[in-house]
Structures are given as structure tokens and as C-alpha cells.
Amino acid sequence: MPGDIDWRLFAQQALRPFIRRMAAGRLAAAAEMLGRDSRAILRQRLWPDEARVFGDHLERVLPLRRSLFLQSELIRSNAKYRAAIERHGLRSKLAFARFCAAHAFAHPPTVPAAQVPLTADWGDAIFLKPDRGSSGKGVAVMRRLADGTWQRTSCDSTAVGDLRAVVGQVKGLIAQPLLQSHPDIPVPEGAALATVRVVTGRTGDGDAAVLSALAELPQDPAQPLAMRWISVPIDLRSGELLPGDRTASAMAPFAYPAAAEMFTLAATAHRLLAGQAPDPLPPMIGWDLAATPAGAVLLEANWNWAVAPHYCNAAGLTFDLSPIFERYASGRA
DSSP states (O other), rough: OOOOOOOOOOOIIIIIHHHHHHHTHHHHEEEEEHHHHHHHISSOOHHHHHHHHHHHHHHHHGGGGGGOOOOHHHHHGGGGGGHHHHHHHTTTHHHHHHHHHHOOOOOOOOOOOOOOSSSTTTTEEEEEEEEEEOOOTTTTTEEEEEEEEEEEESSEEEEEEEEHHHHSSSEEEEEEEEEOOOOSSSTTTOOOEEEEEEEHHHHHTTOOOOOOOOOOEEEEEOSSSSSSEEEBBBTTOEEEOOOOOSSSSOOOOOOTTTTHHHHHHHHHHHHHHHHOSSSOOOOOOEEEEEEEEEEEEEEEEEESSGGGGGGGETTEOOOOOHHHHHHHHTTOO
């Protein structure tokens, strides 16, 4: 249930972006964004991203807001686990890579960016991202050019030069080989990696259940991230991707590659993660996985995963999962 105004959220999600745009001289864009995001947080009791996801459905969403489990509810339910998460250490992607290696989970080789291999072991393309946090911020792609130099491309800049020098321009990054999507996934050639967000929940007997799965499909070949994405639900029983009426492309329903393998990976990882933790961890985890030509790969574990896309995606708008998420978050599953 939404309570009083979250002024910390208002500062993070509305005031800081406003100040950054003002400092960059983008006065009109700053004012427009502040107005839109302030309305979402102060009047609609939504995160700005949620207001954008729901879009034209807001007239249906707002009367139901007090009964919905959304981002604010997830964060409040996770608050009591904050110290346990820090003690467990898996906010770090390097620590998560060690967890995957210890349990033989398929996971990309991961090293600090400063230790990126100079050999051809990883091929001619390397993916960089922050060791902690992300939301697409700070990611970059390194590509070896014909003359042996490397080009580093992020969402807002490009640099060319020696591998070590170009990687070293940004601190706190990890490096992984650049993965490719399974060829049966309908994404544009050269697009960013198609991923799947699988939400699992811990049950009362210590098991883990798969609650929801969304395919995140890039719709253009922009690197390192696509400019346009669509979220499409994957049926948990059949593994079929069901695009519905709002899909941005002429996509027919099809069996998502390695769907069952990804579901098993996420549930098994959740059981092991919760079982070895010295203190109880949040009951729900949002896992990032990918289907590659070699099979399913586990990418990340997210405590603060995006809730709204599981209700509003390319198959339409439904809140069937809201009471399920709330039940798991409260420990009543």
C-alpha cells in the first residue's frame, strides 16, 4: 500500500535528473522532465519509469494503485534485508561470477576491466559494465579494429586506441566476452544481446518457484544497447513467447530457445543462494539470463528488479501477478 510521499525517491528520480539537464544547458528538456516525473511521484504515486511503462493505460492503473504491488512495495519489502544483502556480497558482479563458478552454472567469464585479456581468447569483441549497479549506465562494447587498435563505444561516447588505454578510461568496470543471441530469437542482425528476466520466489519450505518470465527483445542494432526494446511474456509451461496485439514487429508465437533450461537455472540458483546465505535474503529475485548458440547462460541476480513490465508488456495489461508478488514478498507463499 502506498504511504506518504517518498521525498528521497523524489530527489533521486526527479530533482537529480533535472539538475543534470540544467547543468548541461538543456533547459526545456529539464523543465519538461521535472514536470512529468514530479506528477508521477507526487500525484500518481508511481516511479517515473512505471508511469512511462503504463503509458496510455494510466486511467486503468491509477484507480487500482493502492492495491498494486509495484516498485515502491518491492523496495519496502526488501528494506529489512539490506544488511543481509551487503553481507552476502552479491551486489558485485565479480562476486556473482564466483558464485556461478562454484556451482558450475553457465556464466560468462568475468574479470576486472583492468585485467581484460590481451589475447584472442575472447575474440574481437568485449562487453564492459559496472561491477555494481547498472540499469544500462556505464556499459560499453570494445571491438578490435583491422589495424589492431580497439574502439570503445558507450551510449554517449566513442574512443579508439590501445586496449589497455581505452579500457582504463573508466573505473569500476568488469569485462566479459560479448555474447550473441541464439539465432532463432527474432532480433535485428547486430543487435544487443536479447535477455530474459525470470522472477523467482522462495517458498516456505525453502524451495524456489518461477513466478514470471519476460523476454527483453532489442528492436534495433544500436550498440552497446538498443534504443528500442519490447518486453514479451514467456509461458512458464510451454516456453512459448506470446507477443499479443501490442508487439512492435510482425512476430509470431514461437518456442523461446532454452526456456526450460533458463527456468531451471534461475530456480536452482535461488535455492542455493538462499541456502548458503548466513542471513535470510529477500524472498524474490529477478534473474537476467540469455539464450546463446551454446545454450542458456545466467547473467545477473537483481534484488531491485523492475516490476511494472511484468504487468504491462507486448501482450497487454494484466495484474494477475500482483497478488502473487505481494504474497511472496510478505513471506506467505
